Amino acid sequence: MKFxxxxxxxxxxxxxxxxxxxxxxxxxxxxxxxxxxxxxxxCMPSAAGARVRLSKGKVTVTDGPFTExxxxxxxxxxxxxxxxxxAIDLVRQFLYAAGDGECELRQLFExxxxxxxxxxxxS
Numbered sequence: 367m368k369f370x371x372x373x374x375x376x377x378x379x380x381x382x383x384x385x386x387x388x389x390x391x392x393x394x395x396x397x398x399x400x401x402x403x404x405x406x407x408x409c410m411p412s413a414a415g416a417r418v419r420l421s422k423g424k425v426t427v428t429d430g431p432f433t434e435x436x437x438x439x440x441x442x443x444x445x446x447x448x449x450x451x452x453a454i455d456l457v458r459q460f461l462y463a464a465g466d467g468e469c470e471l472r473q474l475f476e477x478x479x480x481x482x483x484x485x486x487x488x489s
Contacts, residue, residue, distance in 0.1 A: 368404065368474040369445045369453040371460065374437040375467030377412055386465070393463045401446060403455055408441040440467060444474070 382390070397403025409415075412430035419426050432438055436478065443460065449451035457469045 367447055367449065367453070368476060369450075370472045370474055371438045371443045371445055371448060371453075371457050372470045372472075373442065373464060373467055374459070374470065375440040375465070376436065376486075377431070377438045379411065389463045393460065397456075403443060404446055405444040406441070407443075409439055412438045437467070440464075 369387070392405055394403060397406075412432040415430040415432075417428045417430075417432070419428075445453050445456050446457060450471070453471055453473075457471055461467065461469060
């Protein structure tokens with residue numbers, strides 16, 4: 367199974383320390399070698415970004431920074447795991463290396479899937 371992990375964190379404007387970069391680099395290297403990390407990307411500050419929205423046929427563009435947001439997307443990873451639980455364990459390891467924040471974990475659709483993705487019951 368493939369999963370998308372979207373890392374959200376407070377935007378501080380402070381670059382990671384060399385130690386933090388080394389810790390993350392080691393995790394990425396190990397994940398790529400082990401085959402559970404298929405892709406990983408970090409995001410530049412939101413000041414370099416834009417939000418593009420389509421509403422009622424009209425496109426609006428809002429340039430960053432996104433100061434109204436408590437958290438912004440700090441990066442993403444594509445993970446390979448045998449189960450949702452295994453993917454959660456991988457994300458847990460990432461968060462310990464990355465620091466405070468949260469990851470939204472979403473299973474990716476694959477054309478050769480033979481079973482439906484499990485969804486939480488509606489309440």
